[in-house]
Amino acid sequence: MWQGRRVVLxxxxxxxxxxxxxxxxxxxxxxxxxxxxxxxxxxxxxGPVTFEAVTRxxxxxxxxxxxxxxxxxxxxxxxDLVVVAPATAHLMARAAAGLAxxxxxxxxxxxxxxxxxxxxxxxxxxxxxxTQANLATLLSRGWRVVGPGVGALAEGPSDRAGRMAxxxxxxxxxxxxxxxxxxxxxxxxxxxAGPTREPIDPVRVLTNRSSGKMxxxxxxxxxxxGAVVTLISGPSSERExxxxxxxxxxxxxxxxxxxxxxxxxxxVLIMAAAPADYRPASPRDAKLPRSEGGFALELVPTxxxxxxxxxxxxxxxxxxxFALETGNAIEKGRAKLHRKQLDMIVVNDxxxxxxxxxxxxxxxxxxxxxxxxxxxxLRSKAAVAxxxxxxxxxxxx
Ligand code: CTP
Numbered sequence: 129m130w131q132g133r134r135v136v137l138x139x140x141x142x143x144x145x146x147x148x149x150x151x152x153x154x155x156x157x158x159x160x161x162x163x164x165x166x167x168x169x170x171x172x173x174x175g176p177v178t179f180e181a182v183t184r185x186x187x188x189x190x191x192x193x194x195x196x197x198x199x200x201x202x203x204x205x206x207x208d209l210v211v212v213a214p215a216t217a218h219l220m221a222r223a224a225a226g227l228a229x230x231x232x233x234x235x236x237x238x239x240x241x242x243x244x245x246x247x248x249x250x251x252x253x254x255x256x257x258x259t260q261a262n263l264a265t266l267l268s269r270g271w272r273v274v275g276p277g278v279g280a281l282a283e284g285p286s287d288r289a290g291r292m293a294x295x296x297x298x299x300x301x302x303x304x305x306x307x308x309x310x311x312x313x314x315x316x317x318x319x320x321a322g323p324t325r326e327p328i329d330p331v332r333v334l335t336n337r338s339s340g341k342m343x344x345x346x347x348x349x350x351x352x353x354g355a356v357v358t359l360i361s362g363p364s365s366e367r368e369x370x371x372x373x374x375x376x377x378x379x380x381x382x383x384x385x386x387x388x389x390x391x392x393x394x395x396v397l398i399m400a401a402a403p404a405d406y407r408p409a410s411p412r413d414a415k416l417p418r419s420e421g422g423f424a425l426e427l428v429p430t431x432x433x434x435x436x437x438x439x440x441x442x443x444x445x446x447x448x449x450f451a452l453e454t455g456n457a458i459e460k461g462r463a464k465l466h467r468k469q470l471d472m473i474v475v476n477d478x479x480x481x482x483x484x485x486x487x488x489x490x491x492x493x494x495x496x497x498x499x500x501x502x503x504x505x506l507r508s509k510a511a512v513a514x515x516x517x518x519x520x521x522x523x524x525x
Contacts, residue, residue, distance in 0.1 A: 129303055129352075129514075131159035136207045136241075138232045139179075141169020142214035143282040144248040144292035149174060151213060151295040153182040155302075163203055165189065165232045167219065188231055204239025209306045212236075214248030214292045217259045224262035242305045243271045248292030250281060255288060274301040300370035303352045311521045313354030315395040319347040320387065320433070322362035324380045326407035328425065329416045336402055337485040340364030342450075343400035345513035347372045350396075353517060360386045362401060380404050380430035387433055391440050396520060398448045399434055400474075402485075406430060434468040446524055448472045448516070454479050461495055472496045472523060474516055482506045494519045 135155055139148050155162050164179040166189040176187035188203070204210060212219060212232070219232070228234040236243065245266065253259060254276060267273060275293030278286065293301075321343020325335035340361055347359040348369040357372045360383055368374050377383045380403040391397060406427040416423070434449055441447060449470045451461040454477065461475030475493045482489045483506065491506040494516060500523075504515040 129158065130155060133160045133208045133306060134163070134206055135160045135302070136163050136165060136203050136210045136235065136239075137179075138165045138167070138210060138212040138215075138219075138236070139170040139174070140167040140212065140214060140216045140219045140232070141172060142216055142248045142292070143173060144214040144246075145170050145173040147292065147295050148213050149178055149182055151211070151298055152179055154295065154299055156183050161185065163188070163207075165203065165235060167216075167230060167232050169216070169218075190231055201235075201238045204235040204241060207239060207241040209302060210236065210239055210241050210243045211246070211298065211302055212243065213246035213298055215245040217247075217249045217253045217256070217262075220245070220247065220259060220262045220266060224265040244298070244302055244305050245271060245273045246293050246298050247273065247276045249276070249290055250283065251286045251288035251290035254290045272301065272305050274298050297370045300348065300352065304354065304371070307353055309354050311524050312350055312396070312517065315355050316393055317347075317350040317355040317357045317396045317398065318360065318387065318390050318394045319343050319350065319357065319398045320360045320362075320383060320401035320403075321347065321366075322364035322401055324362040324378065324383055324401070324403045324430075326379055326404050326430070327411040328408050329412040329414065331415050334404060334406070334408060334427075335363070336404060338362070338364075338402035339485065340366045340401075341488065341509050342490060342513065343398070344369055345509045346398055346400055346516060349510070349513040349517050350398075353521075355396075358390055360390075360401070362403070380407065380433065384431050384433045384436055388437050388440055391437055391445070392442060394442065394445050396446045396448065396524075397441070398516075398520075400450050401433075402450075402452065403433055404430055432468070434470070438469045446471045446520060448474065448520060450474045450476065452476045452478050452485075458493055458495070458501070461493070465495055465497060470497065472519065480506075492516070496523055 162183040164187045179187045222233050228237045276289045277291050279291040322340030323336045323338040325333035344366040347357050351357045351371040359372045360375045409426040409428045447470045451464045453460045457475045457477035461473050465473040483491045490512045492504045494502040
């Protein structure tokens with residue numbers, strides 16, 4: 129996604145400047161060309177050499193550098209995105225007023241690229257009506273803002289906003305800012321992820337090996353494409369994706385209820401979850417003591433969520449299912465596509481090396497109800513999610 133993109137990273141004077149080294153490094157690692165512009169204050173916190181080392185590009189900090197006479201125009205004009213992180217109250221005030229008294233503010237004034245700010249300051253400074261008015265002005269000009277969040281500030285703990293958003297959150301917002309809006313922009317996407325678990329007794333459950341990785345990557349990817357995303361997740365240790373509304377559930381019945389509740393307003397449903405297909409017929413109220421010895425567990429099938437919600441689907445909803453098979457995957461996937469009344473199905477063969485549960489990679493084949501077959505070779509689950517979202521966009525185009 130970042131390959132070949134040009135990002136100007138403006139860094140102003142706040143303690144959080146050190147975190148932006150990680151941001152510059154990650155953008156560079158993902159293929160972006162990152163030009164760092166430091167304000168005078170920023171250079172007091174992190175030196176240019178550090179940023180030069182991670183971006184492998186010269187760092188600018190002044191309007192008056194040799195050979196840099198037109199940098200303030202050129203840098204911003206060739207950028208795909210300008211990120212200012214941390215953005216101090218002072219930078220926001222100067223930008224709102226249209227001042228051009230250093231390289232960073234001049235560059236901002238001369239640029240037509242999207243701008244993303246990550247404010248960081250004392251909580252009183254952020255709450256101050258002057259800062260809020262400047263923020264409102266910048267938002268009204270189409271600038272984007274991520275954070276600030278609540279949490280520890282340099283001066284101690286705080287329960288009010290002021291702390292800069294974390295680098296991975298800034299990165300997710302940056303990705304959403306540079307994307308050209310496509311068919312998923314503004315659409316409501318519901319994604320399910322992870323396993324579900326069914327109680328045997330109050331301490332024991334029946335579950336499966338699903339990690340939730342594929343569903344979480346799909347939710348993050350759909351949000352980056354501008355969608356309004358709801359993620360309904362069974363137990364998973366994946367981190368909550370930026371921007372996504374997360375609902376946690378435990379059992380297949382709870383997942384079915386959560387899907388049913390949201391489906392009426394949905395444009396796309398992606399059932400990436402691996403809900404438990406069986407549950408104990410009569411879960412015990414008290415812990416089963418080991419001293420009782422062996423026992424047989426009677427299992428009954430759970431609801432098939434896709435089938436159970438088929439009637440509730442709005443007519444123009446794109447329903448996407450998954451099928452994890454062991455052998456004859458395409459054939460079985462095609463049968464499932466029709467049985468579950470789907471528009472598309474993503475087929476996995478668990479026997480393929482590197483594909484399936486609890487790994488970071490996947491290889492799939494995407495089938496749609498018109499007969500299109502799209503093989504997606506082995507790659508990271510984030511890249512597979514991109515291919516699936518591309519296919520959904522094409523299907524809806
Ligand atoms: N699915 C569902 N409700 C369930 C089980 C699965 O909606 N109780 C969904 C999955 O999220 C997936 C699709 O159905 O999108 C196919 O899941 P899979 O487990 O492969 O299918 P099953 O219906 O369980 O078929 P089988 O066990 O016969 O292979």
